[in-house]
Amino acid sequence: MKNLISMRDLSKEEILYFMEIARKIENGEINPDMNRKVAALMFYEPSTRTHFSFATAMKKMSGQTITMRGSVNSSVSKGETFADTLQTIAQYADIIVIRTAVEGSARYASEIVDVPVVNAGDGANQHPTQALLDLYSIIKTQGTLENLTIGVAGDLKFGRTVHSLVQAMSDFNPKFKFISPSFLKMPSYIKDDLKEKNIEFEELEEIDKKIDELDILYVTRVQKERFADLEDYEKAKGSYTLKKSMLDNVKDNFKVMHPLPRVGEIQTDVDDTKYAYYFPQAKNGVFMRQAIISILLGGLDETIES
């Protein structure tokens, strides 16, 4: 494996391999050394968390980073092509992590350069490192990825994070509950795909409707801007806001996840319950990104057999 561009490229075995390496890094069984290695973080779309998570992953392995943001102060303003920028950065860096607003740009980058490329989000398309860290959070809390009942709430229409997650889980015989306002439902092409794979799903409009059946509730942000008028937003808000009072009868292994940042979809009184898992989930992101970088850059072979 040279690049990580899309969850579609990964077999079930490969997904589980990522889980295994992340776990071994977290518990100290393996300790990759990126000393004298440089990751280029090309963030053409702002993303504090994803950027910090990758930077921290690299730095906690003694590696270092160079960061290119926007097009400000960069050669792009001098009229250079994206291909030339990529080829130049590839002369400096050992690995390129790239995030843009343009679908397909990470794949394109991987075809241009010789160094490994990691897709850190390309428009509404894919966000595979988020999907892998989400799966890692699920396996850590549930002990398995198989046969789980997963609620996915929020903006299911435009959220690349939930699209990647649903796709990534499909190999593991899940049941899904999709919870969203009617006009932000999961796209048909994803639902068709699930039907074809005989994966059970159900569409709901209220977050607490079947919460007691869930192993995982994955909540995402609903942007005000999606609503035609603010009144609709205020009305709909309650239906997908998670409150502590909704958790009375949830399963013992139940966990609430969120890719963060949240803007009210989970009330803060949930934070103190044993079900809240969104901050540990962010920490898992560092372990998973350490695993991704290590696997793509190599250097694990001496320490583990897989």
Place this chain on the structure above:
Amino acid sequence: MKNLISMRDLSKEEILYFMEIARKIENGEINPDMNRKVAALMFYEPSTRTHFSFATAMKKMSGQTITMRGSVNSSVSKGETFADTLQTIAQYADIIVIRTAVEGSARYASEIVDVPVVNAGDGANQHPTQALLDLYSIIKTQGTLENLTIGVAGDLKFGRTVHSLVQAMSDFNPKFKFISPSFLKMPSYIKDDLKEKNIEFEELEEIDKKIDELDILYVTRVQKERFADLEDYEKAKGSYTLKKSMLDNVKDNFKVMHPLPRVGEIQTDVDDTKYAYYFPQAKNGVFMRQAIISILLGGLDETIES
């Protein structure tokens, strides 16, 4: 000790312990290793020097940093709460250094997160790492913190640096000369506090009036904006501008300090005298911040007994 929020939290013994560790780091007796450790530098208020000083401190111990500036490009613009930002950053970083324009924000942060928090300035309130490096500069040049006569010049009303310094020195039986324009005098609550502790102080309006009695002259910037009109500023300027010609009869151990940047309060002809100590003072900041990070993050125990 888990956090460094205010000089008020530190006992005399703790202050001296910081001095001792900084000294041992400077002379190479101890050499803390922050390899694979990450400090988050959250600078919500610009500060080139303090930021560089912390970054350098970390990097000279093989540690690394991630920096969050302003709210630009950050999740704050997506509507995230400050508490959520802090809790997320705490998943990545081993220690948080925070500077904001809001009094009490560092204390608040320390109550939210599990990792150590260092206050790098919270509004007009506290700047304890500056106070500690100032004390370290004093002890290095005077051999002691005890029984010194210290002139403090400039904007004594709004300067958090001088407030922290006066407070920090109070344990060491100082005499103070406060030198400022009449409308930028030291606040009453600080003077009342000194009176209560039986610490001798005197208020002056001219910087050279009693300069020959001083061991230390601590000069700070007076911002033009404080003056009602520019004419007053130009008139007052001379009274608190230090010139080489004023140094003819100073004590042999006399040193001039300044937190920098200066904008004319010390004329450059002072730089070449043996009394100028503001640039070495900046260098001391790196040693002191190495000490602070090491003490809070741990890892000194094996190398020293204290």
Place this chain on the structure above:
Amino acid sequence: MKNLISMRDLSKEEILYFMEIARKIENGEINPDMNRKVAALMFYEPSTRTHFSFATAMKKMSGQTITMRGSVNSSVSKGETFADTLQTIAQYADIIVIRTAVEGSARYASEIVDVPVVNAGDGANQHPTQALLDLYSIIKTQGTLENLTIGVAGDLKFGRTVHSLVQAMSDFNPKFKFISPSFLKMPSYIKDDLKEKNIEFEELEEIDKKIDELDILYVTRVQKERFADLEDYEKAKGSYTLKKSMLDNVKDNFKVMHPLPRVGEIQTDVDDTKYAYYFPQAKNGVFMRQAIISILLGGLDETIES
């Protein structure tokens, strides 16, 4: 040698010494260790490539960097002098790399501070690290710097890169072909200098005119803004745009170089030929800057005798 300010300061022997160290670093014969060392990158003029190249050079030696850009968020806006900023940064950093739009600023900096200073471009004046990496690229591809025929194309009037290159090569008995629109010719003072040194040169207006005689063709950007009107630009463009079809009869050892970014002066179909050397040239920049930093900061003596 303490600073690297201008190619004019370097003897032929010193130039060759830089080549030797870069080569030994590239092939792993020496492996400088900058752990716990910090380079301050003061970039008062934007330059993605040069900045990344220096940052990468430092980081691939386990060193680290602090970066100061523009005057935004910096103390300059508080009215501090450039000299004070330099003296403060020198308290933090082990070496200063500086780029500004002002000729002579790097020399000035080197006279102010005690730490080594590297000129990363001072206005239209000098860009010695670019010249050294260019020479390193030439010696790697040609096996020698002596007796080469070098074409230099593009904006020869304002390009500091080509000025530095021509000057640097002067010690090695070159023949030059200067290719440019008539109003962007090499300045007289440089041509007078070459005449005095008995170095053969010729001025051409078309890039392919004598391309078959060249060992190296060094292409640079021509900025649209230099032309009085756009029509002239479009007309002239063809004359200094390199196309694959022009390479039919070039020498076997022929290489095309470019400091990058390019904006069309070299068509992309040239990229796939064995003559294209601009991306490897960028990579050479990292090795050369590792050499420069190592030579100025010291630490090579134990590993090599020179």
